[in-house]
Amino acid sequence: MxxxxxxxxxxxxxxxxxxxxxxxxxxxxxxxxxxxxxxxxxxxxxxxxxxxxxxxxxxxxxxxxxxxxxxxxxxxxxxxxxxxxxxxxxxxxxxxxxxxxxxxxxxxxxxxxxxxxxxxxxxxxxxxxxxxxxxxxxxxxxxxxxxxxxxxxxxxxxxxxxxxxxxxxxxxxxxxxxxxxxxxxxxxxxxxxxxxxxxxxxxxxxxxxxxxxxxxxxxxxxxRTHDDGQAIELLAEMIRKTAQRGGSVLIPAFAVDRTEVILVELARLVREGAIPDLPVYVDSPMALASLRVYRQALAKSWPEIRPELSEMDDPFDPGHLAELRTAGESMRVNRPSRPSIVISASGMATGGRVLHHLEAMLPRSKHTVLIVGYAAAGTRARRLAEGAREIKIHGRYVPVKAEVVVVDAFSxxxxxxxxxxxxxxxxxxxxxxxxxxxxxxxxxxxxxxxxxxxxxxxxxxxxxxxxx
CATH class of the missing domain: 3.60.15.10 (Ribonuclease Z/Hydroxyacylglutathione hydrolase-like)
Structure with a gap:
């Protein structure tokens, strides 16, 4: 027994x-x-x-x-x-x-x-x-x-x-x-x-x-400690600088919460005239689904949401927001026809549509990739943040000629x-x-x-x- x-x-x-x-x-x-x-x-x-x-x-x-x-x-x-x-x-x-x-x-x-x-x-x-x-x-x-x-x-x-x-x-x-x-x-x-x-x-x-x-x-x-003020200034500077040279900004972002926070901050920077009013593409099915949940929480005044956001028409829209849903729409953004901002998951570049954007944009020096959150050891985002000259994507190596900048404001x-x-x-x-x-x-x-x-x-x- x-x-x-x-x-x-x-x-x-x-x-x-x-x-x-x-x-x-x-x-x-x-x-x-x-x-x-x-x-x-x-x-x-x-x-x-x-x-x-x-x-x-x-x-x-x-x-x-x-x-x-x-x-x-x-x-x-x-x-x-x-x-x-x-x-x-x-x-x-x-x-x-x-x-x-x-x-x-x-x-x-x-x-x-x-x-x-x-x-x-x-x-x-x-x-x-x-x-x-x-x-x-x-x-x-x-x-x-x-x-x-x-x-x-x-x-x-x-x-x-x-x-x-x-x-x-x-x-x-x-x-x-x-x-x-x-x-x-x-x-x-x-x-x-x-x-x-x-x-x-x-x-x-x-x-x-x-x-x-x-x-x-x-x-x-x-x-580590965060310096939000300095990081936001760097973010605005890199968006202005990239747009002036005819390039686009790619932001690998966690689909849940990070995308929403970035959109709120971009909207504020546009309102204050700190960055040009560029098209902003959200290219991640999961990010768009998450955005719907956040908008629902805002509409229903969930107790976690900051109450001041309810005073805005849509705090998540910087002005020219495009939600990309199909693979065809995503592929067209790989080579943007004009300066723009592309937000795509995953944040650590371990998978998802962002890999196709990286594959297309990293070899071109006019573009900028912004690493805006924590990147774990061994991830592509971490290697980019540490200055890698090439990144392996879908079985082949891609040269890194785009400007890569770490902006810690959105952690x-x-x-x-x-x-x-x-x-x-x-x-x-x-x-x-x-x-x-x-x-x-x-x-x-x-x-x-x-x-x-x-x-x-x-x-x-x-x-x-x-x-x-």
Whole structure:
């Protein structure tokens, strides 16, 4: 006979450690296991290969999944769980549910298209190349979503209670407050997800952190701060400069939130006369679907949206906005007939229509490519930001002759000062784990919390299991 030992609550770090992708934190309370975030690994080939391994937890023991937001590195692995037989509930805020449906469907479609292109072009190492998951898997996944409002406490499994708070990162983003009870012990844990910024142009700032015993704090920008004023000036300067030489500006942008923020800022710059009134093309089916959700949230006065935006006719329209929906429309923009601004996904240039624009525009010196958000190691956007002279796209190398400029004004992730301000807005936890960051960023933020505030701040190891 097996004797069940009721052990204290614990967490296992299954992703989002030593990297800004693949976030997966498995919490255990007695017989209950709850996964907070379920993201894809992106960037380096060694990380991407981890997506193809068997799920790193016992799917049969998993009681629920909690999503902090809808970016692929936090929700993109859900369909893999479902493909492996999981059918439990997925808890998220309403905005996350709406956006995750779009993100997952787009991810599956791209995977299927990439597999088809690889098979047709013969540049895959696998024969035949297969997608990690498909649209049928996504269809089963989205049926499992259970939307919650922030501030509502919900029992999601035996010994596990959940409450969301506004994170201000993207629409629907939240920090997750878990209360775990087992083995005669009750522990309060806060998982930050990706923290937003007080200066977000569309969303209200994050709500303060509640009291907790353990904090899992993201550290994407753990050793960096943003200079928004200087970055916006650089953005306007590069748009003016590119237009004067007859070129166009290509902005690889995350389809969810980054596109909306860029459009709001471009509209402001046009109104103030800081940049010429150019055609602005949004070329990403997922970005356009996301834009519809943001417009719906604005029209319905969702509590996350900045109220001043409702005073504008359309804060997302810089004046000559064109929404490209068909492949033919997208192909015509590869070689614009006049100076213009093209916003296309994906933000890290790992896939999507932006690859075709890069392929066409990078070899021409009159154009400019603006890197406007975080680019993980191993991604094309990161290599461009670091000065690569050629980039491999669709199996062949493309020379980089266009001007490449990094503009950090549009990051939706809190910088080091903002992370520390949010973390210290509540009482000191017993321990703080620095997650979702590259090693240098996580280590720097841990050191800062330790030296400046005397906190017990730890960078966990990948796969590490600790009691909370």
């Amino acid at each position: 097996t004797i069940q030992v009721d052990t204290p609550p614990a967490v296992t770090f299954l992703g989002g450690v030593g990297t800004v992708t693949g976030s997966k934190f498995l919490f255990t309370a007695g017989d209950s296991q709850v996964l907070v975030d379920c993201g894809l690994f992106q960037g380096l080939a060694s990380l991407r290969r981890r997506n193809w391994r068997p799920p790193p937890m016992n799917v049969d023991r998993l009681k629920a999944v909690v999503l902090t937001h809808a970016h692929l590195d936090h929700c993109g692995y859900l369909a893999v769980l479902v493909r492996n037989g999981w059918r439990g509930p997925i808890y998220a805020m309403h905005g996350t549910v709406e956006l995750a449906r779009i993100v997952l469907a787009d991810s599956a479609q791209l995977m299927m298209e990439d597999a088809g292109l690889a098979n047709a072009g013969g540049w895959s190492k696998h024969h035949p190349a297969l997608p990690l998951y498909d649209t049928d898997d996504v269809g089963r996944t989205v049926q499992l979503f259970r939307p919650l409002d922030h501030g509502v406490n919900r029992r999601i499994a035996d010994g596990v209670e959940l409450e969301f708070g506004r994170a201000g990162h993207i629409l629907g983003s939240a920090w997750a407050h878990l209360t775990l009870t087992s083995g005669g012990v009750s522990r309060s844990v806060v998982v930050s997800g990706d923290m937003g910024r007080p200066a977000h142009r569309v969303l209200l700032p994050p709500q303060p952190r509640p009291d907790c015993d353990v904090l899992l704090l993201e550290s994407t920008y753990g050793q 939706a992730d809190a910088d080091s000062d903002e992370l520390v301000a949010w973390a210290t807005s509540g009482p000191e936890p017993l321990v703080t784990y620095l997650v979702h960051g590259e090693p240098e960023g996580s280590a720097a933020l841990a050191e800062r919390l330790s030296v400046e505030y005397g906190w017990c701040a730890v960078v966990p190891r990948d796969g590490e299991h600790v009691l909370v």
